[in-house]
Amino acid sequence: MNQEKNKDALVCINGRFTPPEEAVVSVFDRGFLYGDSVYEVTLTYEKVPFLLETHLRRLDNSALGIGMNLEWSPTQIKDLIQRGLKHFENDRLYIRIMITRGAGEIGLDPGLSDGQNLYIIFKELTPQPQKYYDDGVSLITAGILRNPKKSVDPNVKSGNYLNNVLAISQAKEKGAYDAIMLNAEGNVTESTTANIWILENDCFITPPLEAGLLGGITRATLLEIAKKNNFQVKEENFTPKRVCGAQEVFITSSTREVMPVTQVDGQVIGNGKPGPRTRGLHDLYRQYIQEVIGQEKKKVPWNHD
Ligand SMILES: Cc1ncc(COP(=O)(O)O)c(C=O)c1O
Numbered sequence: 001m002n003q004e005k006n007k008d009a010l011v012c013i014n015g016r017f018t019p020p021e022e023a024v025v026s027v028f029d030r031g032f033l034y035g036d037s038v039y040e041v042t043l044t045y046e047k048v049p050f051l052l053e054t055h056l057r058r059l060d061n062s063a064l065g066i067g068m069n070l071e072w073s074p075t076q077i078k079d080l081i082q083r084g085l086k087h088f089e090n091d092r093l094y095i096r097i098m099i100t101r102g103a104g105e106i107g108l109d110p111g112l113s114d115g116q117n118l119y120i121i122f123k124e125l126t127p128q129p130q131k132y133y134d135d136g137v138s139l140i141t142a143g144i145l146r147n148p149k150k151s152v153d154p155n156v157k158s159g160n161y162l163n164n165v166l167a168i169s170q171a172k173e174k175g176a177y178d179a180i181m182l183n184a185e186g187n188v189t190e191s192t193t194a195n196i197w198i199l200e201n202d203c204f205i206t207p208p209l210e211a212g213l214l215g216g217i218t219r220a221t222l223l224e225i226a227k228k229n230n231f232q233v234k235e236e237n238f239t240p241k242r243v244c245g246a247q248e249v250f251i252t253s254s255t256r257e258v259m260p261v262t263q264v265d266g267q268v269i270g271n272g273k274p275g276p277r278t279r280g281l282h283d284l285y286r287q288y289i290q291e292v293i294g295q296e297k298k299k300v301p302w303n304h305d
Helices: 030-034 052-065 074-085 130-135 162-173 217-228 240-244 276-299
Strands: 009-013 016-018 037-045 093-100 117-124 137-141 178-182 188-191 195-200 203-206 232-235 248-253 257-264
Touching: 009 074, 030 093, 037 052, 052 074, 052 093, 052 217, 074 093, 074 117, 130 257, 137 162, 137 248, 162 178, 178 240, 188 195, 195 217, 195 240, 203 217, 217 232, 217 248, 217 257, 217 276, 240 257, 248 276, 257 276
Parallel strands: 137 178, 137 257, 203 232
Antiparallel strands: 009 016, 009 117, 037 093, 093 117, 178 188, 195 203, 195 248, 248 257
8 A cells, every 4th residue: 555654544454554535344344233343542652552562462351351262463463553653754643453253144143253353543643632631621420320240341342332422422411521430339430431530538549340440551550650659549439429529530541641630520629720649640650651662662663764
């Protein structure tokens, strides 16, 4: 494919690179028909994908969670990503890796599939507005629940996000940035595409995986960073009421890093400004990104010449 450098998006389908306008998916693909797919999102810093191997491990884990043995190895996917990145000059890219159970005769039975499909979307990263970090964002508590772990486990990053789509619609209707999703017990799980944290008595608290949530890679990294820095930190269930009464609240994800929350269900958190402990943790996370990217640049030929 003759794709010029610096185009702002590129798609790879089953190993073949194509401009987005020519990227065609079968209407019989089970990802399209049933959300029968798994996916990952990562991004680059200084042209290097951040924690790619960890994302590929989670992709594999998500696939196992829906009984799919991936037909692409992490090395093959990494190689395609390396090739895709060579088409860009941008330092900051968004990379979405999706594997569907494939196309075939219409019917729920996975046995009808004639083989998995791999899609990788590369596009320029649209950074979150700085205002969100300076002022904090607002959340509402959604009326729609996160799936229980005995349905499709929320720890599986599948292509079926309909509960989350409905939850964020409720947030947007109320002019909020995002929505907190509860489980059937009334405890907080996470937001629609990020993990949630509160600071209470100077202790960072995030719900445990057992609450029914996606084990975010940013969440796991921050748990490590907090422990390493001797911060008080724990995984514990909490209710929306505790969120509203917390000293500080923030959400975390690969694309957002650490984003302060200053309003929940119309109630102001703390003094209504992003908290110092949230900022401190974000600074440490940014330092960690720099360290990892520095090491990756030495280790892997992320060579764009
Ligand atoms: C439901 C959900 N929770 C949490 C996260 C955050 O995960 P990560 O930190 O790995 O980006 C995401 C990311 O998209 C998500 O979709």
